[in-house]
Amino acid sequence: MASSTPVSGVAPRNPSAAPELARLEVALSALMRWSESKYIRAEVARRSGCDIPSSALRLLEHFDVAGAMRVSDIAECLRIDISTVSLQLRQLKADALVSRLRDPSDGRAGVIAITERGREVLARVRAARCELLATVFTEAVPDELGRAADTLIQVQDHMLAGMVEAGYVKSLD
Numbered sequence: 001m002a003s004s005t006p007v008s009g010v011a012p013r014n015p016s017a018a019p020e021l022a023r024l025e026v027a028l029s030a031l032m033r034w035s036e037s038k039y040i041r042a043e044v045a046r047r048s049g050c051d052i053p054s055s056a057l058r059l060l061e062h063f064d065v066a067g068a069m070r071v072s073d074i075a076e077c078l079r080i081d082i083s084t085v086s087l088q089l090r091q092l093k094a095d096a097l098v099s100r101l102r103d104p105s106d107g108r109a110g111v112i113a114i115t116e117r118g119r120e121v122l123a124r125v126r127a128a129r130c131e132l133l134a135t136v137f138t139e140a141v142p143d144e145l146g147r148a149a150d151t152l153i154q155v156q157d158h159m160l161a162g163m164v165e166a167g168y169v170k171s172l173d
Contacts, residue, residue: 050121052097056088060097060118064118066163067113068101074112095117
């Protein structure tokens, strides 16, 4: 029987959550802390040649997955103030990483979409992260990494479907 205490020794502290969900939350939080740590962010910027704030990078990643969205929908989906989104988008637009397009469902409105340049920047950042992951997982068995990736992709799919179901995004097709 598998223990609910991870190898790291950090046990989930939420006894009301299903043990599997509590363990998943601890693991996802650890991944977020790693990826957003000062050292990792600086190293990703150095390796990719792209030093953009993590909040702007999250927006690019969001557009890459969810597609073009209205500014108000972005703010609602990410649960941040529309003025904060507008401020973040201003720099992304200035760097030609996103652009404003006419909303296909309402020609009077606009949507924000990632540009080809934005996708290129995102690809360079992801490649730099992969290089760093390779240094962390030098001892890992490739099959284990594959299973972990499959599981995390399944988690992402469930989360994205939940966003659609909650009405945060219209569709992910």
